[in-house]
Amino acid sequence: MNQLPDPTRLSCPLPVLDHETVQLAHGAGGRLSADLMEKLILPRFHSPELAALEDQAVLDLPPGRIAFSTDTFVVSPIFFPGGDIGDLAVNGTVNDVAMSGARVEALSVGLVLEEGLPLADLHRILCSMETAARAAGVRIVTGDTKVVDQGSCDRIFINTSGLGVIPAGVSLSPRHIRPGDAVLVSGTLADHGMAVLTTREKLGFASEIRSDTAALNGLIAQLLAACPATRALRDPTRGGVATTLNEFASAAQVGIKLDDEAIPVRPAVRGACEVLGIDPLYVANEGKLVAVVPAEHADQALAALRDHPAGKDAVRIGEIVTQHPALVSLRTALGVERVVDMPVGEQLPRIC
């Protein structure tokens, strides 16, 4: 694949190092470890807590309940159109914490590096983590780096954990969902999953499909300010919107009815899904949220979402109903209802 020039590199030049690739000694605690830390990692994550170089970060947090989440990122390829494993790792955990309504305060970063990983690749990933953390307004306060033998991991794995504080009065949960509520999504579906799949499998599509990876904490703050009655939020990552809605339906013991014609999918993404026999409702998103809000507040919630760059394509895709509890249905263009089930394992492209 042709690598497009990366604009972040202009402001993020690769420091001069003794090696071109990660060595086992980079993780051995000696001079090379210190070099890696001082030249490559610390300049990217400049928080006072991290600069203290203690074994832990000590945080002063505002009062409130704490939201805490962790996620490990093993995506392959590590660079894909629209993002890389670095911004994905930051945005993914920011979003997991933010879906509780929390203000995201701090992140930890654990890097597992495979011996032989080009340091230029590592640098590029760290730069995009820096950019993503800055865009989300979140500090990286503690971290760890390990190097493993070649073959023991796939170039780089990243774990991030996040801490947030939930403001008084905010309580989001699928258990609050009631019949009559409206189901909203913040934009087009399946962009991330199809961007990764079409890149990974070298399908040769002249593809304009880009990952939607983005931090949604700003969008959520705007939504909750406009619609404090919001019932539940979730980011439909692995398993897609179909999985998230089945989880909601099951937790609240309500039915969910979707309108097929309202579901937003970009034409290029829909085309790739059709070719591969994949349903976009089951494909991962990394910069979208599903919101359930009381019907009478749906318009103001949509307006708040659309007023933010991460939610400009927000739409209402369905409603909560008393019929068929714990089941999601979809009304097709022909006016027929069918089941939208939980996925079974990974979606596999069909053979003909």
Added chain:
Amino acid sequence: MKHLAEFRDPELARRLLDEIHAAVTRPWVIMEICGGQTHAIMRHGLDQLLPPEITLVHGPGCPVCVTPLETIDRALAIAARPEVIFTSFGDMLRVPGSSEDLFGVKSRGGDVRMVYSPLDALELARQNPDREVVFLAVGFETTAPGNALALRQAAHEGVTNYSQLASHVLVPPAMRAILSAPTNRVQGFLAAGHVCAVMGWEEYEPLAADFGVPIVPTGFEPVDILDGILKTVQLLESGKPGVANRYLRAVRRQGNPAARAVMTEVYRVGDRKWRGIGVIPDSGLLIRDQLAKFDAERKFAVTDISPCEPAVCLSGQILQGLKKPDECPVFGTDCTPTSPFGATMVSGEGACAAYYRYARKGLS
């Protein structure tokens, strides 16, 4: 989406439905051959919109479903060999053999890889000259030409570490077997559009004449399928059997001569066992003797295959249109996509999986 939206146009679909309702005067049983059509019918809910006189039954056109257990077991045995890189299209990986599936072999260290084209497997063979690359070549007349092309290319280049475990099947002999069965209830067919795009429709004319049935090649979108059903009903109601092509944008009478030629060059017609149905004479494509060194079945002598099918599974009757998935006593209870009894529940194209996925529970 271009060239798709018009074939999903609700207005056009409703007009065709009105015509079907107006045309039908008595009960008819129509079989759609292809699993892709079954899937589309359930996904778009077309079965719920047809007049009650029309019963759609679901045919054997699901390559994953009809691949015999022996072939899966043989694939598992070959895939477990240390020198082998075993390649397959994605949806064969989860099909259970007698003991496990290909994912199981992979988890125990077997080198099993999903590919999107038989040529990707050939490329793997070129890149790994010290390994044996085996491609699981299953499917109907639709997938056979591509697989034939890859094998011919391997022979041409002398890539001797490439072979195919071939289990191709042909549609017309299966239709003849269904129509010949004393229990048959199928009165008309929607023929599989993609198969006909390769093979044309000449070979269906003797079937239509011998059994007095209408056979209508059609596509996979709601408007295609409804148009095909309308034509079939019109032929049934007027008592005129015959072949009427309704997949006009893809199917020519002679099909695709280049694709047919490469198939014939690489494969010969022979008897083949169909899972759930049994051996159907002259219903398979076998690798020709002069290409035997590219035939994984002959290259890797696998013995000790004793396939064991669950006795309760009705998939054989479902594939012949004798039963519908929800008539099976274990459908949706003991037999689900996570613990399938038979291949019609495993494959996304399988009739049982389509019923489970889209219509399992009564919706209001």
